[in-house]
Amino acid sequence: MNTTPLQKRARVLTAAAGLAFGFFLPAASAQQQAPNPHAGHKPEAGRKTAPAAVRALPPLPDNLPGWMRNKQANHIFYKRGPYNHDIYNIRPLAYDLNAVAVGHSMAYEDLVTGKADRLETATYTRINQVLKNPPKLMPDERMISPTFARRYGVLEQVFDWTHILHAQTVDVLASTKLTQKEKDAEIERLWAFYFESVPYAITPLPMNMAYLDSQPYSGAFRKKYPKVNGLFWGYHWLQGAMYDMLYNKTLAQQRAAYAVVGEQYRKTELYKTTRPFMPMFAEVSPTFSAKFPHIANAFDNLHMLHDMVNDILASDWMTERQKDEQIQRALYLVSAHAHPDEKPGQGKAASGLHDHRHLSGMPGMGMMKGATTEVMYMPEMGWMRMDDCHHCSMPLVGSKPGFRPAQVSADGWTMRVRCALCARDMSAETKGQAILDLPTEDPARSVVLISDDQGNLTLAGEPMPGLVFLEDEGSHAHCDAWSQAFTSRAAFDAYVKANPKYADTKPLTLAEWSERAGKKPDTYVKPQGPVENPYADKTAKKGAVKR
């Protein structure tokens, strides 16, 4: 994406917004040149080794934009569209999202009103009560956290504005009025609306998460308030996972999928306190992240901003003034304003960890702790390559034209795999329920299967009477050719006619196909990382076997 004209436009809009809302924007600030995006970045500066009293804090960049000092209310509402609030088509998801907004706000308000000491007890109980009894309508977060909103006005607006992007993009995906192609186009328009309407959009660049999480205050919140932090990361899990759950599916398929995902969220993800890092968007919605990397990155950066603000507020060794400054700096670091002319994929060797490289095959994923551009570490899964099938290790990109990977969601993760067999067998090797999302010969139609906890597969959504499978198991070098789902016998026959080597292969019904189990893929290679576990220091105690 070319950010330069957008930035120029954003500056013009800043001036216009200043007039409209009565902001005071000093002329010098309005006309300032793009600041050095790396001013004040000192990777690892004053990290945990220093005693609390003398911990050095990175300075504020000296040329912050004027809008960062704004503390006035500045509500901007949704872009108009026939899809708005269609998330209520999947009512349980809409309600869960409403509760997320309450949970965030309650925690922030207590943190800044001298009630931090009860965050893990009374506040947690109050939030949990809301999560279990979610509101029917989306609350205005500013009304629940008025003190926080007054004190950190522009920060609250950044959160709110990006949450509107969240809300509208899922409304589009839940719409029954648009085709998937129309949805894709509208999502891009929503991005443009988000990015160009205000000066304080979050950067769409893949930010280096290891860098952002290595500030002098990093980790304070999760250490001090593990239960509430678990809730926050549970919200972020849902806010990421819902995208692939909704993508290219009918409403009936979406509802069936949320029955599984919602249960995972409410029973497990909200209450996990063993995560060493927040859930990343591409870990839970790889298809959407690959298609809309700029949006996935912006959401990850927003969630990281949440974590940085939490850590700052939980760092008692800072003065109130220092907290305010560090929050401004955190906001600046992830703002689009700080990264003019920078491109995804570019490294910044001179600036330490602050770079915008991404995982190979996944432009919607910034660099993680210990990662290389080839591999990254996923807790409870180990080292992974985002551009390979997680079952057979064959590449997901660069296959035949029109190739679409299948996908498996289970146990809190979502993985792209190369063929229907890979999806089925991977789900059978994973504890609990699973969702299999299988492409068909029709790009607009996917087969969605739900696996129960014993591995029995059922079709989700509308009946598909013609559904048949091809499975002529051979080397996984070609599994995308010999393992496929078809919406009709006619489509199967057409494929076999075009690929005579499968002429003797019989079409399988779902029941017949479900009974099968493939061999261990001949192509599987376990990905290796530079170290055994880059989060070993954080998980050693939590992951220990209780014995």
Next chain:
Amino acid sequence: MNRTSFVSRRRMLAGSLAAFVSLGMSSFLAGRPAQAHEAKCPYCKLDVVQDTPTMDNEVALRYGRKRIEYRCVYCALAEAKSAFKGDLSILAPSEIKGKPVVITRKNGNWSAPSGTVFVGEKANHRHCQTTYRAFTSKAAFQAHVQKNKALLKNAKPLTLAQIVEIAK
């Protein structure tokens, strides 16, 4: 050279070699397809130790059509008790390659082939492949203890009921 085509060729070569090797292994693995992706043990979160040409290490829990791998028999039993309801079976590697001890739970009752004994010694879980194992006989148990004196000097053979009891 195009990176993708290079990667594909590399994978295909690896695949061909693996396929060649796997032909020779197929008799060992018949009826017990190994798990593909090598994930962490769902219970202890450590790597599942893979089978070697001479010794099986992967413990598999079968629950309906699911086949979940664990690092050791202790982990599988502990999860069976806490996370799975109903009938299931656990394939615990024994001292004989390709011949796991099949432990079953049916209607809440645990059973294993007669003569089965277990070693179950508390140690750092990195060593669980040695300290929690199934054997087809007491003689095999004693041979294992003899071979691993440092970790198992006080080990006594356990019955199925005893190891089920301690796994939690």
